Amino acid sequence: MAVTQLERTTQVSLTTRAGDTAWVSALAPGDQQPVREVFEGLSDRSRYFRFLASTPRLSGTAARHLADVDHQRHVALVATVDGRTAGIGRYVRYAGNPREADIAIAVVDAQQRRGLGRLLLAALGAVASRSGVETFTYLVHPQNDACVALLRPVAGLLTLSDGELVGSGPVPARLLPEEAASQLVGLVRVTPTRWCRGAST
Numbered sequence: 286m287a288v289t290q291l292e293r294t295t296q297v298s299l300t301t302r303a304g305d306t307a308w309v310s311a312l313a314p315g316d317q318q319p320v321r322e323v324f325e326g327l328s329d330r331s332r333y334f335r336f337l338a339s340t341p342r343l344s345g346t347a348a349r350h351l352a353d354v355d356h357q358r359h360v361a362l363v364a365t366v367d368g369r370t371a372g373i374g375r376y377v378r379y380a381g382n383p384r385e386a387d388i389a390i391a392v393v394d395a396q397q398r399r400g401l402g403r404l405l406l407a408a409l410g411a412v413a414s415r416s417g418v419e420t421f422t423y424l425v426h427p428q429n430d431a432c433v434a435l436l437r438p439v440a441g442l443l444t445l446s447d448g449e450l451v452g453s454g455p456v457p458a459r460l461l462p463e464e465a466a467s468q469l470v471g472l473v474r475v476t477p478t479r480w481c482r483g484a485s486t
């Protein structure tokens with residue numbers, strides 16, 4: 286993954302393992318459009334793995350919740366590849382312990398296995414570690430081989446609890462070059478607006 290360019294301050298360009306250019310931006314607070322675009326790009330199986338339940342449609346409540354970012358407690362980064370929304374990675378800090386955060390990543394099926402999940406994990410780690418988060422926690426369906434593989438280098442041992450794999454580990458702070466990390470931090474420090482996102486994509 287290499288930083289190739291910074292466009293204004295609203296997007297950071299990173300390169301995936303497959304050589305794709307992914308433009309990463311902060312989800313604008315309340316902007317449900319990218320949330321819905323990613324959901325539409327997920328197969329039933331991917332939706333099941335993401336939400337740990339059969340989720341044939343995204344309810345208005347769920348979409349609002351997923352777009353309810355403030356980039357302090359709830360941070361979400363959107364990746365766009367070839368002009369299409371390709372994935373979202375997010376973390377939400379625990380109310381009782383803001384040094385810990387739960388993470389979730391979704392990559393549309395058409396872009397899976399090209400390195401975008403790992404790129405989003407690295408981007409979340411870069412932002413979280415520079416925002417006071419020390420530990421990521423993980424909740425994964427036991428048959429979600431992709432997620433298990435994605436988390437293997439960072440999550441420590443995942444253990445089975447109530448039918449799900451759970452685990453935690455230090456936030457992966459240094460998976461990206463420092464220049465890229467600070468650009469990503471800049472994305473969330475300037476509170477984005479719908480207008481900014483729309484204007485830059």
Ligand SMILES: CC(C)(COP(=O)(O)OP(=O)(O)OC[C@H]1O[C@@H](n2cnc3c(N)ncnc32)[C@H](O)[C@@H]1OP(=O)(O)O)[C@@H](O)C(=O)NCCC(=O)NCCS
Binds near residue numbers: 330334396402403425
């Ligand atoms: C899990 C997910 C985010 C991974 O994204 P991705 O872009 O496909 O992942 P990457 O291409 O970066 O690959 C990451 C690792 O997973 C491995 N992997 C990817 N898909 C795999 C699969 N179906 N089976 C086994 N391993 C897989 C890759 O080989 C890679 O391992 P490596 O880096 O050790 O070589 C994606 O599959 C997804 O969105 N799934 C649906 C939603 C979901 O399950 N989210 C996670 C729970 S919140």
